[in-house]
Amino acid sequence: THPSVSTAALLVAAASGGGLVAYADSAGENASSEPSQEAPRKKKVVVLGTGWAGTSFLKDLDCSKYEVKVISPRNYFAFTPLLPSVTCGTVEARSIVEPIRKMLEKKRKDVTFYEAECFKIDASKKAVHCRSAVGTNFDGNGDFMVDYDYLVVALGATVNTFNTPGVMENCYFLKEVEDAQKIRRNVIDCFEKASLPNISEEEKRKILHFVIIGGGPTGVEFAAEMHDFLVEDLVKLYPAIQDFVKITIIQSGEHILNMFDQRIATFAEIKFQRDGIEVNTGFRVVKVSDDLITMKSKSLGEVSVPYGMAVWSAGVGTRPVIMDFMQQIGQTNRRVLATNEWLRVHECDSIYAIGDCASITQRKIMDDISTVFKMADKDNSGTLTLKEINDVIEDICIRYPQVELYMKSMHMLDIRDLIKDAIGDSHKESMVVDIEEFKKALSHVDSQVKSVPATAQVAAQQGHYLAECFNKMDQCKEHPEGPLRMTGTGSGRHNFRPFRYKHLGQFAPLGGEQAAAELPGDWVSMGHSTQWLWYSVYASKQVSWRTRMLVVSDWTRRFIFGRDSSRI
Ligand code: FAD
Structure with a gap:
């Protein structure tokens, strides 16, 4: 079940990670x-x-x-x-x-x-x-x-509301600078509104209920910022209404920050629980009216909650x-x-x-892998056993390490598992697989690859x-x-190495001078020291000395004088 040398060479030409690629x-x-x-x-x-x-x-x-x-x-x-x-x-x-x-x-x-x-x-x-x-x-x-x-x-x-009724009309978004400014004004509005006379306790609770839809990094960071603003500044300025404030995150997945390491997600959930931020996982928002958010979960069915301000950060469109x-x-x-x-x-x-x-998209790579598999089907039966499929991939990876490297760089390390999952029962090693089924599996792999954030x-x-x-x-x-130029096996030439993404890690600030970070080499770091790492990385990443100075002086101002709560 080995691919012929020429087909394998074609695959390598397509998949080489080291600048050997020769394409039209x-x-x-x-x-x-x-x-x-x-x-x-x-x-x-x-x-x-x-x-x-x-x-x-x-x-x-x-x-x-x-x-x-x-x-x-x-x-x-x-x-x-x-x-x-x-x-x-x-x-x-x-x-x-x-x-x-x-x-x-x-x-x-x-x-x-x-x-x-x-x-x-x-x-x-x-x-x-x-x-x-x-x-x-x-x-x-x-x-x-x-x-x-x-x-x-x-x-x-742009933002993606997934056509959820009422989201466009009633939610705030956090995509542009103007969005952030609008949110800032509205947060203060909510506090001033709840401080007016003749507002019932029930109304105060509703006005001061801040709901964040989407538990990704943006939603989580906004919730953390809101919480800090509340406990560090607003409780001093609005002591009479501080007990009515509530922050809720609604997340459709099982955990918040689900693109991070599980340890970070757990740390964030425990921290938020301690801080009094409610995290509703497993809920999908189905409708937002001007005073109610309706969400659905498998176990509880449909639930509606009153809210004062809703921020939608649940997807990009x-x-x-x-x-x-x-x-x-x-x-x-x-x-x-x-x-x-x-x-x-x-x-x-x-x-x-x-x-x-x-x-x-690596459609070409997928097509070529598909070709290799067809070559493996020597008796032209249109079927391969799962073991044969596995052997072919294994063989390609051993003989041509570039392919494995390529898969790694494209987050396709688990291609074999993905194929097995897509085809079905991974334990039936001798199961006969239809080539067409295999193609479906490939497109499944393809869609997995595309979901890189x-x-x-x-x-x-x-x-x-x-x-x-x-x-x-x-x-x-x-x-x-x-x-950098290399002529390929007949299909054309290319002057440049293909683009390779180098992941440098990611941060999630969690409020209270704590942050979590996932660093290269599977390093995970959480807590106060990580927040200081966050400060230094974000200061160094500023695009000019002017913004660097401004950002650092804003942080210093906040440490000394607190945040400005004027509504301008
Ligand atoms: P953008 O930065 O969005 O730029 C698009 C540009 O196109 C803009 O200049 C826009 O004005 C312009 N434009 C729009 N429409 C038109 C048009 N019709 N004609 C001409 N020009 C147009 N990523 C991280 O890696 N780390 C983070 O911590 C992080 N935090 C984030 C926090 C928030 C709140 C948000 C919203 C995003 C965050 N991201 C983060 C994601 C990151 O901002 C995006 O991935 C990044 O901005 C993508 O860059 P881009 O150039 O493709 O698009």
């Missing part, structure tokens, strides 16, 4: 080339979005090589991991934003910025249609078109412009744009997608990687046989 997908080769009689001009690069992915790309791009245009409805970069701290005034909104023009100051003559929203990507005409975000021009029309040679789509994601573009290029029924490992959108010359609006870390690394590719594009064309 090129970061630049398939892009439009200029007619030879025209005077050489700089290629036009259009970047959509000034978030983590877009700014990381721009920061590292050698802009003198290109004519760069940047389009975004906000003229600043926002340090999103500190947004929950803005909701309660631990840091000020202006401390976590950096004007995009300031960030590009040194590259000013090579970069043009338009404060506008892209509403259509036209891949056939190589142009994007935009609408001014700052009013219209003299004709009363704020629409314009920008053409490109290369397009970098870094539009991020697709921006309309991305949805429209995916329909144009046949990527329907997806949440994000599918790219290859060089971050180029499948089937689209010259369009790259990075950050939350994109995900790398969208984070700032991934977005920033992708921006950096793509900028490096753009910077080397000319050099690779001039020296096509350079060290």
Whole structure:
């Protein structure tokens, strides 16, 4: 049941983690080339979005090589991991934003910025249609078109309400700086409202019930911030109503922070229980009216709770412009744009997608694995035993360690288990498996791979990687046989190593000067010292000395004077 050498080589060509890949997908080769009689001009690069992915790309791009245009409805970069701290005034909104023009100051003559929203990507005409975000021009029309040679789509994601009735109308969200500012104002409003005369105790309880829907890192951090704000500042300012305050987290899964190590989830749950934050796991919110949240659980059925303020942080969705573009290029029924490992959108010359609006799919790898398995089916029966399947994967991994490395880097370490799970009973080693069934299993594996979370870390690394590719594009064309170049087994060439994500760990601040962290090498750290690690990492990650100084001085101000509870 061994694959033939040539098929295995094909697989390795597809899966190599060490820059050996040789494919037709090129970061630049398939892009439009200029007619030879025209005077050489700089290629036009259009970047959509000034978030983590877009700014990381721009920061590292050698802009003198290109004519760069940047389009975004906000003229600043926002340090999103500190947004929950803005909701309660631990840091000020202006401390976590950096004007995009300031960030590009040194590259000013090579970069043009338009404060506008892209509403259509036209891949056939190589142009994007935009609408001014700052009013219209003299004709009363704020629409314009920008053409490109290369397009970098870094539009991020939007909130996802899963069409739950009433969420859009009644919940607050925490995605943008304005959202955090709105939350901050409303928290204070709730306290002032509950302090008014002629408000019954029952009403006070309702007004001061803060509900967070979604127990992921954002929801948990916001709950922790709220709790700190309450116990450190508001109890002193509103002593008469402090007993009516309640914070609740509603989480559909079994645990909060379920993308973290189980020890962190347990630590957070115990801490929150001690702090009096109610954590309702196993509940799915089905409706939000203006005064009631209705949720459902398997054991208790439907339950409704009155609330004063609800914050929805239960999922990310697709921006309309991305949805429209995916329909144009046949990527329907997806949440994000599918790219290859060089971050180029499948089937689209010259369009790259990075950050939350994109995900790398290894359809090619899966197809090749499927081919290898077909080769193993020597008698053409259309079936393999589970043991044969297992042997083939094992054999590939032993003979070609790159495949295993590749699987590891793509969070596919447990591919064998996943296949076994998907096929059925993993103990029946001699069970005969239909090739078609196996294909279903592969698509199951594929969907598992796609569910890697969208984070700032991934977005920033992708921006950096793509900028490096753009910077080397000319050099690779001039020296096509350079060290990073390798001709493959007939299917094409590629100038660049594929993108590899390097996980640097993740934090979850839990309030009360405590945090939890998952660090590389499966290290888990929790408690007060981790909070200090969090402070130092987040201070060092600031994009400029200006924001670094502002954030650190906000933290110091909060330590000395507490948070500002003015409603402005
Ligand atoms: P974004 O940063 O969202 O940027 C998208 C850009 O596109 C923005 O500039 C936007 O204005 C622009 N844009 C939108 N629509 C258009 C349009 N039509 N035309 C042109 N431009 C447009 N990740 C971590 O790794 N660690 C954390 O601790 C962490 N904490 C978070 C806390 C919160 C509250 C939130 C909301 C997110 C957090 N994340 C964290 C996730 C992280 O913020 C995202 O993964 C990251 O922002 C993705 O970067 P991006 O560039 O793809 O998108």
